[in-house]
Amino acid sequence: MKKTLFALACLTNLVWADGPKLPPPSSLLDSKAVSLGVVHARPDDTGFKELFKTAWGAVQKRPGGTGGVIDMIGGFLSRTAQENMLLGFLPFQMVRIDHFDEKGRDRASFMVTLSGWPGLQGLFFATLLNGPDGQPYPTERVGNETVVIRARPGQPKEDAGVVARLGGTFYSFADIEIARRILEKKQGNNPDLSAILSALNQEMDTYGVLLNKQDSLMRFLEWVNKRDFEAAKTSVGAEKLTNLFKHVELVTWQGDLISDDRMDMQVRFRTDSPDQAEVMEEVLSTVRKTLAERGRTGDLQMTTVDNDVMLDIQFTGYRKMLTDYLER
Numbered sequence: 039m040k041k042t043l044f045a046l047a048c049l050t051n052l053v054w055a056d057g058p059k060l061p062p063p064s065s066l067l068d069s070k071a072v073s074l075g076v077v078h079a080r081p082d083d084t085g086f087k088e089l090f091k092t093a094w095g096a097v098q099k100r101p102g103g104t105g106g107v108i109d110m111i112g113g114f115l116s117r118t119a120q121e122n123m124l125l126g127f128l129p130f131q132m133v134r135i136d137h138f139d140e141k142g143r144d145r146a147s148f149m150v151t152l153s154g155w156p157g158l159q160g161l162f163f164a165t166l167l168n169g170p171d172g173q174p175y176p177t178e179r180v181g182n183e184t185v186v187i188r189a190r191p192g193q194p195k196e197d198a199g200v201v202a203r204l205g206g207t208f209y210s211f212a213d214i215e216i217a218r219r220i221l222e223k224k225q226g227n228n229p230d231l232s233a234i235l236s237a238l239n240q241e242m243d244t245y246g247v248l249l250n251k252q253d254s255l256m257r258f259l260e261w262v263n264k265r266d267f268e269a270a271k272t273s274v275g276a277e278k279l280t281n282l283f284k285h286v287e288l289v290t291w292q293g294d295l296i297s298d299d300r301m302d303m304q305v306r307f308r309t310d311s312p313d314q315a316e317v318m319e320e321v322l323s324t325v326r327k328t329l330a331e332r333g334r335t336g337d338l339q340m341t342t343v344d345n346d347v348m349l350d351i352q353f354t355g356y357r358k359m360l361t362d363y364l365e366r
Contacts, residue, residue: 063133066149069226070137075246078131085295092298096361145212163203181222245292273328285314299357305349318347
């Protein structure tokens, strides 16, 4: 479901006259959240324009036949749209929050806002309403909205993922409790995350903060790119990396997509002592070498001040990652 929402956000092209407004990312901020991350693109964003051109070319080369949402969208666009309409998709926004539930599980929820045709959005949302057996999922009224509870066979309702559509914004909630808190506007305050977010440049293409609790950093990095993270863990040593992460208190990032193949980012790791900051610097040097060999990093500058390690880094290789994903 999470990958499907992201794929739709990257591929939908069809535009409303004025386009939906992008909801403030803080509207998803939950009192129990340990992270909030944002990716958004504007009509004048050169990097995303190049990325969408690459996506368009990859979709046209897809063999098709899987019946998935990318095939559905790709087939529709191939019959009705031109490349310049794909670029007219902008702006879009995706927001992710993570929090731990009462059982200590790390749960992620998403908010994706599209500028695409309501008709195509409706087709996509219709694919989420029925289970594998063709039967409709149960629904529930939450606040002023109707949500769809996508419970798997034998899964308790309270643990099932929940989806909703509000105009041009799609929500994928980790569970019904989060859906109620956010849609009924009962999230509560999160002063720790809010204070850190306010210090970041929210005009950049991506930004966010993660409070490292109960291995949340490890899980987040696995979600961002599992293959790269596994390669980094192998190069450093799983035990050494796990021990280091126990001393990381928070991570912030902000970055701009420069082209379809490069993102420039500033990343800050805050550790619990200057000694651990030195260990972090050593580990990041090793990781950078490993990722460079995989074609994933370019220039890097690293600065350590007290407990903080700050990186200015070029991430590369997005063009190949996108085309490999969309063409298979």
